[in-house]
Amino acid sequence: MNKIRPFHLAFPVRDLEETKKFYTEILDCGIGRSSDKWIDFDFFGHQVVAHLTKGTKNQNETSAVDKKNVPVEHFGIILSMPDWKKLALRLEKKGINFIIKPYVRFKNLPGEQATMFFLDPSGNALEFKAFKSDSEIFKA
Numbered sequence: 001m002n003k004i005r006p007f008h009l010a011f012p013v014r015d016l017e018e019t020k021k022f023y024t025e026i027l028d029c030g031i032g033r034s035s036d037k038w039i040d041f042d043f044f045g046h047q048v049v050a051h052l053t054k055g056t057k058n059q060n061e062t063s064a065v066d067k068k069n070v071p072v073e074h075f076g077i078i079l080s081m082p083d084w085k086k087l088a089l090r091l092e093k094k095g096i097n098f099i100i101k102p103y104v105r106f107k108n109l110p111g112e113q114a115t116m117f118f119l120d121p122s123g124n125a126l127e128f129k130a131f132k133s134d135s136e137i138f139k140a
Contacts, residue, residue: 006046009075010038012053013122019050022121026094044077050122066105071117076127078137084114084130091118099125110139 013019016039023029023041029048032040038051062069079087088102102116113136115129131137 008047008049009043010049010051011075011122011124012055013050013120013124014053015121016050016052018121023050026091026096044079046077048075068100068105070127071099071125074117074125074127076129078134079128079130081114081130081132084128087128088114088116091116111136 016034016036020031020039023039023043024031027043029044030042032042032047034040036052038049041048041050061072063072064070091098092102096118098116098118100115100117102114104112104114106112111131113129113131115127117125117127119125
């Protein structure tokens with residue numbers, strides 16, 4: 001099995017300053033290189049890049065998962081359960097408006113996971129999840 005390498009993801013944003021504030025102050029991401037058109041973030045050890053765009057994000061399409069409407073377009077990270085619980089509590093205290101509030105889905109089934117969904121200031125949907133055991137991540 002290969003050692004997991006950091007992934008790279010680029011996504012559109014409407015305002016770099018509000019994006020910087022959200023990703024650094026709310027999600028505690030570090031900053032890498034940047035310009036007046038983009039910012040690199042250290043997203044839990046992965047490189048995500050916010051690119052300034054004039055377009056607007058429309059998150060209307062959803063898919064039913066565990067009787068919840070999950071945004072089809074989203075990205076996020078799998079945390080350890082203790083880190084997920086800490087983040088969920090921190091986000092609740094900061095008043096984040098969740099699309100799907102923190103909860104455990106697929107309870108007592110293969111792939112049981114804690115999950116939560118919310119939007120960044122530009123409307124990009126984010127999912128943070130955790131499994132009881134990493135062996136459950138790809139369990140069918």
